[in-house]
Amino acid sequence: MVTGKGGTGKTTVAAALALALAGRGARVLLAEVEDRQGISQAFDVPPLPPTEVPIVSYDHGGQVVGLAVDAKAALLEYLQLFYRLGRAGGVLERFGAIDFATTIAPGVRDVLLIGRVYEASRRRVDAKHHRHSDTSPLAYDAIVLDAPPTGRIGRFLTVGSEVAGLARMGPIRAQGDSVNELLTSPATRIHVVTLLEEMPVQETIDAVAELRGLGMAMGAIVVNQARLADGEDFPNASARAWAGAGAVADLTDWVDTLTADLPTVGIEPKPALVTGLVEQVRDHAAREDLERTHLDALQQLELPIVSVPALLDGIDPDALREIAGLLTDQGMAGRMTARATGRGTGGSR
Ligand SMILES: Nc1ncnc2c1ncn2[C@@H]1O[C@H](COP(=O)(O)OP(=O)(O)OP(=O)(O)O)[C@@H](O)[C@H]1O
Numbered sequence: 252m253v254t255g256k257g258g259t260g261k262t263t264v265a266a267a268l269a270l271a272l273a274g275r276g277a278r279v280l281l282a283e284v285e286d287r288q289g290i291s292q293a294f295d296v297p298p299l300p301p302t303e304v305p306i307v308s309y310d311h312g313g314q315v316v317g318l319a320v321d322a323k324a325a326l327l328e329y330l331q332l333f334y335r336l337g338r339a340g341g342v343l344e345r346f347g348a349i350d351f352a353t354t355i356a357p358g359v360r361d362v363l364l365i366g367r368v369y370e371a372s373r374r375r376v377d378a379k380h381h382r383h384s385d386t387s388p389l390a391y392d393a394i395v396l397d398a399p400p401t402g403r404i405g406r407f408l409t410v411g412s413e414v415a416g417l418a419r420m421g422p423i424r425a426q427g428d429s430v431n432e433l434l435t436s437p438a439t440r441i442h443v444v445t446l447l448e449e450m451p452v453q454e455t456i457d458a459v460a461e462l463r464g465l466g467m468a469m470g471a472i473v474v475n476q477a478r479l480a481d482g483e484d485f486p487n488a489s490a491r492a493w494a495g496a497g498a499v500a501d502l503t504d505w506v507d508t509l510t511a512d513l514p515t516v517g518i519e520p521k522p523a524l525v526t527g528l529v530e531q532v533r534d535h536a537a538r539e540d541l542e543r544t545h546l547d548a549l550q551q552l553e554l555p556i557v558s559v560p561a562l563l564d565g566i567d568p569d570a571l572r573e574i575a576g577l578l579t580d581q582g583m584a585g586r587m588t589a590r591a592t593g594r595g596t597g598g599s600r
């Protein structure tokens with residue numbers, strides 16, 4: 252599950268994580284539940300129907316299958332599957348019952364959305380024998396869910412217990428219990444995407460507390476669009492010291508240094524240019540200090556922190572592959588791969 256404050260990069264990170272897992276040979280379902288068509292936009296493919304569509308396939312068998320889960324389609328499928336209501340589904344639709352269930356009845360929509368993903372997580376396939384049993388391989392090695400934002404994630408993930416609470420026994424109770432069991436099992440990990448800014452960091456901290464309270468297993472904190480340079484490329488320490496000092500004497504020093512140095516690389520040290528550069532370095536350093544404070548706060552959560560830089564050309568399939576590589580390098584695709592090798596053994600997920 253990938254959550255985070257709105258606009259922080261949930262869809263981007265979920266798509267890249269799916270690619271990272273598929274790159275290591277897993278059959279991955281990448282699902283979204285927000286009616287946003289975020290996945291098709293990220294991969295630059297036509298809008299996804301409410302059915303599973305292969306998006307990326309590797310020669311070695313790794314695959315990303317996309318699914319834009321739709322509550323209405325999920326309800327009709329559900330009725331068809333459990334009650335064989337093929338035509339009756341159409342009748343219910345005409346009477347507005349489907350709209351009622353998916354948009355008006357509170358909570359039912361989330362139940363349908365998560366139920367659809369749950370169904371995909373249990374599905375078994377056996378291509379060879381065209382039939383399946385409890386020992387057939389699972390259809391997917393991993394499922395990556397581009398989940399609702401932090402503000403709604405707790406409610407979204409407790410739908411299983413709510414449904415279970417509606418009935419003491421019977422199929423509804425059983426379904427609710429199983430969804431809940433999957434969500435709170437260690438097989439489900441919740442990753443939180445954030446920017447190093449006050450609001451998303453605060454929402455991240457709140458969400459981690461809420462989700463831990465609900466018994467969910469947390470994954471990584473993904474710091475997206477990180478600016479903090481940790482290589483040799485930017486003289487962080489000196490720039491920070493300099494911005495922190497802020498004394499006129501230091502500024503004059505830098506103005507003098509730049510005025511002397513710029514001509515050596517063929518640039519005329521016009522005063523406006525020099526002051527502009529000095530201001531930029533100062534802003535950058537101040538911002539970096541602020542980001543460091545936010546990073547410190549995130550470190551208190553004692554979860555793995557994974558960072559993704561801001562990619563200047565925006566997000567396209569190449570950028571997703573680049574981010575997938577960064578996630579793999581930072582160990583984010585590792586756990587699932589271990590399970591992917593156990594594919595077909597019918598282990599619990
Ligand atoms: N690392 C990055 N570098 C550059 N641009 C990025 C990066 N991550 C995300 N973006 C861009 O930021 C915007 C928001 O990203 P994204 O859609 O993934 O966020 P989201 O959390 O899914 O948003 P929403 O809450 O609206 O669903 C998009 O335009 C995306 O292309």
Ligand SMILES: [Mg+2]
Pocket residue numbers: 261262263287289397
């Ligand atoms: Mg999104």
